[in-house]
Amino acid sequence: MSGSRAPRQGGPYRIVVGVTGGIAAYKACTLVRRLQDAGADVTVIPTPRALDMVGRATWEALTGKPVHTEVAEDAAHVAHVRHGGWADAVVVAPATADTIAKMRAGMADNLLTSTLLAARCPILLAPAMHTEMWLNPATADNVRTLRERGVLVMDPASGRLTGSDSGPGRLPEPEDVAAEVLSLLDGLDAAGSFAGLTVAVSAGGTHEAVDPVRFLGNRSTGRFGVDIARQASRRGARAILVAANVSGDLLAGTPAEVRTVESAADMHAAMDAAAREADVVVMAAAVADYRPAAYERTKQKKGASGARVLELVENPDILADLSRRRRREGQTVVGFAAETGDDSATAWEHGRAKAIRKGSDLTVVNRVGDAAGFGDVDTAIAIVDGTGATVAEARGSKAELAGIILDAISAWRTH
Numbered sequence: 270m271s272g273s274r275a276p277r278q279g280g281p282y283r284i285v286v287g288v289t290g291g292i293a294a295y296k297a298c299t300l301v302r303r304l305q306d307a308g309a310d311v312t313v314i315p316t317p318r319a320l321d322m323v324g325r326a327t328w329e330a331l332t333g334k335p336v337h338t339e340v341a342e343d344a345a346h347v348a349h350v351r352h353g354g355w356a357d358a359v360v361v362a363p364a365t366a367d368t369i370a371k372m373r374a375g376m377a378d379n380l381l382t383s384t385l386l387a388a389r390c391p392i393l394l395a396p397a398m399h400t401e402m403w404l405n406p407a408t409a410d411n412v413r414t415l416r417e418r419g420v421l422v423m424d425p426a427s428g429r430l431t432g433s434d435s436g437p438g439r440l441p442e443p444e445d446v447a448a449e450v451l452s453l454l455d456g457l458d459a460a461g462s463f464a465g466l467t468v469a470v471s472a473g474g475t476h477e478a479v480d481p482v483r484f485l486g487n488r489s490t491g492r493f494g495v496d497i498a499r500q501a502s503r504r505g506a507r508a509i510l511v512a513a514n515v516s517g518d519l520l521a522g523t524p525a526e527v528r529t530v531e532s533a534a535d536m537h538a539a540m541d542a543a544a545r546e547a548d549v550v551v552m553a554a555a556v557a558d559y560r561p562a563a564y565e566r567t568k569q570k571k572g573a574s575g576a577r578v579l580e581l582v583e584n585p586d587i588l589a590d591l592s593r594r595r596r597r598e599g600q601t602v603v604g605f606a607a608e609t610g611d612d613s614a615t616a617w618e619h620g621r622a623k624a625i626r627k628g629s630d631l632t633v634v635n636r637v638g639d640a641a642g643f644g645d646v647d648t649a650i651a652i653v654d655g656t657g658a659t660v661a662e663a664r665g666s667k668a669e670l671a672g673i674i675l676d677a678i679s680a681w682r683t684h
């Protein structure tokens with residue numbers, strides 16, 4: 270993780286990591302480490318069956334604290350009530366179908382389920398189980414009910430499971446679970462810092478239609494923009510998310526008002542409208558620089574020549590337009606610059622030049638290539654102002670960086 274986190278004013282976050290009896294329990298070791306690296310004080314509560322996967326000694330060595338699985342082991346201290354009241358958050362990773370079912374039913378048959386029942390803080394579950402168990406209506410119903418009660422349940426990742434099977438059910442990567450719980454706590458910490466503000470965020474990549482079945486597009490997933498909108502909501506803002514071709518999975522559960530668009534022209538119109546209501550405008554979308562000069566109304570057939578020339582015309586620069594002609598007084602406009610270095614300049618130098626050229630108040634320079642950027646877990650950014658001066662630098666997951674970007678926007682608005 271970033272290593273760029275400043276010590277928290279109210280002391281370190283206190284996090285209970287619950288570990289249940291799934292094969293993925295070993296990954297919780299990395300989760301504990303990641304949370305500790307970010308400065309958190311971590312207590313581990315395994316279920317008795319989880320100790321068959323990873324032993325007590327490992328958890329005690331990692332945390333430097335005694336580890337219990339039953340309420341009776343530490344009855345004098347009423348451990349479950351103490352942990353439930355002590356923690357800023359409880360995260361259960363992996364969360365098996367069995368523990369999810371017990372939680373839904375309000376059962377308290379071990380120290381972890383008792384702690385979950387006594388907890389007064391946010392609870393995050395990172396499920397891991399075989400696909401059939403995840404898709405079973407009983408589990409689906411339990412997850413729905415827990416979500417309705419305010420428990421945060423991450424969607425499991427898809428991929429290879431313990432046996433030869435593969436599908437949804439894998440424990441999300443420990444880095445992603447750590448980022449989710451830390452961003453949740455950061456959001457609560459900064460709760461209210463965006464109260465009364467409207468934040469319009471664009472996300473995703475535009476599709477420029479060639480004919481009814483073809484388009485020119487790019488690889489942007491929209492993750493950064495979605496994370497920014499989500500965290501702005503957590504900090505009390507009304508968030509408008511203008512989403513270009515962002516997957517339904519990523520948009521699920523987003524508290525923002527979602528307006529879907531396809532092309533750069535659609536996005537321009539939607540951002541123009543959103544900016545008229547917004548105090549903060551963030552252009553995180555990857556907008557196509559060019560579109561086909563003509564849209565063919567019928568599907569184009571292959572020609573005889575073996576080659577095709579497609580004429581392109583330039584799209585308007587939405588960010589430059591929104592920066593130069595502010596739709597509301599006192600509005601803060603934030604752009605992105607995804608850059609690689611080349612022979613003429615480094616990624617950071619290109620980003621600074623773009624920040625000055627576009628006229629936005631802040632620009633998030635995002636170094637891509639070298640395994641950083643599009644869809645990767647760790648991303649390096651520098652936030653620069655309209656003169657190209659750096660106001661913040663960080664590296665981390667997109668959820669983490671979203672918080673840092675919002676902090677920079679808050680600081681900018683009060684400077």
Ligand code: CTP
Pocket residue numbers: 533552553554555556557558584585586587588589603604605606607608
């Ligand atoms: N952007 C925009 N409209 C466009 C192109 C880009 O609003 N037609 C915005 C993006 O949302 C981003 C910023 O401009 O906030 C920079 O995008 P980027 O693709 O890095 O820069 P370009 O202006 O396209 O410059 P170049 O491709 O030449 O580096």
